[in-house]
Each structure stands twice: as structure tokens, then as C-alpha cells.
Amino acid sequence: MHLVKSSARRPFVVGLTGGIGSGKSAVANHFVAQGASLVDTDAIAHALTAAGGAAIPAIRDHFGMSVLAADGSLDRAAMRSLAFSHPEARKQLEAILHPLIRDESARQCLAAQGPYVILAVPLLVESGTYRERCDRVCVVDCPEALQIERVKARSGLAEAQIRAIMAAQASRAARLAVADDVVDNDGTLDQLRVQVERLHRRYIDLAGKRT
Numbered sequence: 001m002h003l004v005k006s007s008a009r010r011p012f013v014v015g016l017t018g019g020i021g022s023g024k025s026a027v028a029n030h031f032v033a034q035g036a037s038l039v040d041t042d043a044i045a046h047a048l049t050a051a052g053g054a055a056i057p058a059i060r061d062h063f064g065m066s067v068l069a070a071d072g073s074l075d076r077a078a079m080r081s082l083a084f085s086h087p088e089a090r091k092q093l094e095a096i097l098h099p100l101i102r103d104e105s106a107r108q109c110l111a112a113q114g115p116y117v118i119l120a121v122p123l124l125v126e127s128g129t130y131r132e133r134c135d136r137v138c139v140v141d142c143p144e145a146l147q148i149e150r151v152k153a154r155s156g157l158a159e160a161q162i163r164a165i166m167a168a169q170a171s172r173a174a175r176l177a178v179a180d181d182v183v184d185n186d187g188t189l190d191q192l193r194v195q196v197e198r199l200h201r202r203y204i205d206l207a208g209k210r211t
Contacts, residue, residue: 011037012116012207013109013133017124017175018140020165021147023185027140028120028194036203037114041121044104049074058096063089079173095167102129109133116207125170125178135206138199139179142186144172159191161167 002034016031018024032038048055051072060068067082069075083090109117124130124137131137144166151162176182183195 001012011109011114012135012210013119013204014116014181015124015130015137015139016118016120016135017122017137018142018182018185019144019147019169019172019175020122021150022140022142023150024058024120026141026189026192027116027138027183027185027196030193031118031200034197034200035114036200037112037117039105039108039112039117039119041105041119043103044101044108048097048104049076055097055100059093062092062096079185084161090168098127106133116203123169125175128178131178136180136203137178138181138183139175140183140185141172141176141179144182146186146188 014036016024016028018027028038028040034175047053049059050056053073056068056072059074063079063082067075069080079089079093081128083093085149105119106123109119112131118138119130121127121130124134147166148159148162149159151165152159157165181199183199185192
């Protein structure tokens with residue numbers, strides 16, 4: 001179990017992670033339906049890089065107008081192309097975004113009103129700072145072939161691009177190695193729901209015991 005420093009105000013936090021196409025969003029939505037609060041770092045990143053977002057001035061200053069869309073938001077396709085052709089660009093973008101995302105996610109966790117918080121972090125395994133903030137780590141898992149199939153269906157990316165994204169993430173084995181709980185997402189939606197409901201009851205119990 002990955003415990004964070006104690007605080008009277010800090011809620012019970014479950015870090016939710018998984019590779020691209022694993023189904024993190026579906027699992028997070030099931031937890032919310034059960035009553036959990038959700039803090040989604042992807043949603044925070046989108047807000048920061050929307051037109052007028054807090055990260056846009058630094059992105060514009062560092063990368064220029066070529067990575068911005070006509071409305072002033074981040075052009076994700078242009079940034080993705082730059083990042084994968086120039087790995088240093090990805091690190092530079094992360095250096096801009098990650099501190100802002102960490103600060104905003106911490107603020108949202110403290111403000112959460114549910115019985116516990118699902119902190120959805122795609123790169124949780126790669127970032128020790130998020131693991132330290134979680135009472136438990138829940139990994140959404142499925143075979144890599146299924147990840148690729150799902151991403152192709154939803155985004156139209158070529159398999160080579162998807163594999164490049166997967167290669168930049170922690171391996172399936174590395175994610176499972178740090179998991180306190182695992183949701184297997186290679187079956188039906190009903191099977192997924194049953195797993196989430198079981199974990200929800202467990203997290204309610206653990207949160208109550210800690211308080």
C-alpha cells in the first residue's frame with residue numbers, strides 16, 4: 001500500500017491507472033456512479049491547454065504558434081507529431097504541464113466531497129509523486145492487443161503510432177507490479193461493473209477505518 005502523509009482534511013485516495021486503451025475512463029465512470037469523487041488529470045490537462053488555459057502562454061513562448069490551433073488552444077495533433085519526432089519536446093511539454101497538473105489535482109482532491117477520491121493518472125507508475133499521494137493503486141488491465149484494437153477504433157491512429165505511445169508508457173508488467181487492486185477489462189461491461197462495485201465496497205470500508 002502506498003501511503004501519503006497524514007492530514008486531517010485529506011480524503012482516502014485511490015490512484016487509478018492503466019495503459020492507453022485499457023478502459024480507465026469506463027472504470028472511472030463506474031466508480032463515480034457508485035458515489036466516488038473523481039479527479040481526472042487528463043481532464044485537468046485539457047483545461048490547461050484549452051483556449052485561454054493557464055499553460056498556453058508558456059507553451060506558445062516555448063514552441064511557437066505552430067503548435068496552437070486557430071482558437072488559441074493546443075493543437076494536439078501538431079504537438080503529438082513534434083513530441084514523437086523530437087523526444088526532447090515531449091519532456092519540455094511535460095515540464096510545463098506536470099507541475100500545473102499536480103497542483104490542480106491536489107486542490108481538487110482536498111475539495112472532494114465523496115467518501116473517497118478516484119485520482120485518475122495515466123502516468124501514475126512513471127511518476128513517484130502521484131503514488132506517494134495515494135492510499136491504494138488500482139490498475140485497469142487488459143491484453144496489449146486489445147489496447148491497440150480499442151485505440152484504433154476510437155481515434156483512427158495507425159498501429160505504429162499507438163505502439164509508440166505504449167512504448168513511452170510503463171509496461172503492463174510494471175503497472176501490475178505496483179497494483180494493490182486490479183480491474184480486468186477484457187470482458188463484458190457487466191463483468192467490469194461487478195468488479196468496480198466490489199472494489200467500491202472495499203474502499204468505503206478502508207476509508208472508514210482510516211477516519
